[in-house]
């Protein structure tokens with residue numbers, strides 16, 4: 563039976579190309595998907611940076627099933643259910659000290675909007691309402707809602723959508739292949755790029771700036787690591803000027819870089835952290851914002867019957883998501899997954915960097931279980947060469963991901979050495995036969 567594929571307008575997809583040669587996944591378990599042709603596909607990207615514990619983990623599956631039968635939904639406004647508090651507590655305990663409060667959302671994009679709104683409202687509540695400006699970074703990805711694309715810095719995601727949010731500016735991105743190509747781990751050069759924030763302070767005055775948002779490791783723009791010392795310097799500049807620092811850890815959260823959060827891997831504590839993806843192992847949509855206690859406490863003022871922060875979603879702290887989240891955190895803890903990328907990251911890095919010298923490869927970047935392999939763009943056809951590598955690997959039974967001409971890898975944290983080898987060798991094979 564041929565399925566009609568026309569009604570579904572697919573997100574971030576070349577719809578016409580896809581529908582001519584569909585790639586349909588029908589089942590998953592552990593490190594593998596199966597497609598509609600019955601082929602087993604090794605997952606080199608944790609679905610979409612989210613299935614950190616691997617697929618169809620029994621504890622998580624059972625928790626979701628049991629929750630659906632016990633309490634399907636509870637309103638999150640002026641009401642709650644116990645697992646929401648339990649999950650918030652568990653997430654806060656994993657986070658750096660001081661990041662003690664959790665606001666639940668349903669996606670990374672919503673977490674970003676929420677964090678930006680908390681930042682603006684915080685300054686207003688404490689009497690510095692002139693701080694309305696939000697600063698992002700070139701090449702940043704913060705989801706697809708209006709706040710996120712305004713502070714984001716990927717032109718293709720911005721140019722179609724009018725004037726975006728007012729009062730936003732951007733610091734420079736940190737990609738510097740001339741000095742840093744083929745760095746293993748954090749690149750040595752570029753800490754001084756954080757000083758770009760001083761330029762914006764000089765231009766706009768600190769009294770107008772609410773917050774700066776950056777990804778500690780930028781993913782969607784093609785895996786860009788923070789140069790050594792860069793995040794520390796950004797933190798110092800924010801402190802000097804009373805600017806809140808937001809880390810968007812939607813992809814780096816939950817073990818991706820070798821610690822529960824990238825802020826721990828890099829030793830820099832922000833004021834707010836946006837999360838999603840790995841919080842439920844990708845099973846039920848959920849996002850969260852971690853908030854510093856001093857920020858949270860600033861809101862807890864005034865008459866007690868009044869709502870302190872006029873924001874939230876019908877599905878904030880959804881019972882199914884909370885049940886999935888708790889079982890996910892159990893699975894991570896029982897199997898030591900949140901630090902496994904630190905333990906096996908060296909092997910992953912060696913595999914990746916063995917691709918240096920293969921055709922078209924102009925840079926390789928890595929941290930924990932994150933890998934970026936940048937290819938030279940084919941003249942006049944940006945992104946096409948990497949996309950062909952993606953298709954080739956898929957035919958070989960390995961799922962990778964590309965963004966522009968960068969192959970981005972983020973395997974589930976349960977990945978074994980032989981599976982790392984297979985991912986790397988599939989890419990090598992694809993590169994050798996690509997034009």
Ligand SMILES: Cc1ncc(COP(=O)(O)O)c(C=O)c1O
Nearest residue numbers: 669670671703704705810812813
């Ligand atoms: C850093 C970052 N922020 C935000 C998002 C948006 O998350 P979502 O697609 O769940 O809205 C993503 C998604 O990849 C991301 O990588």
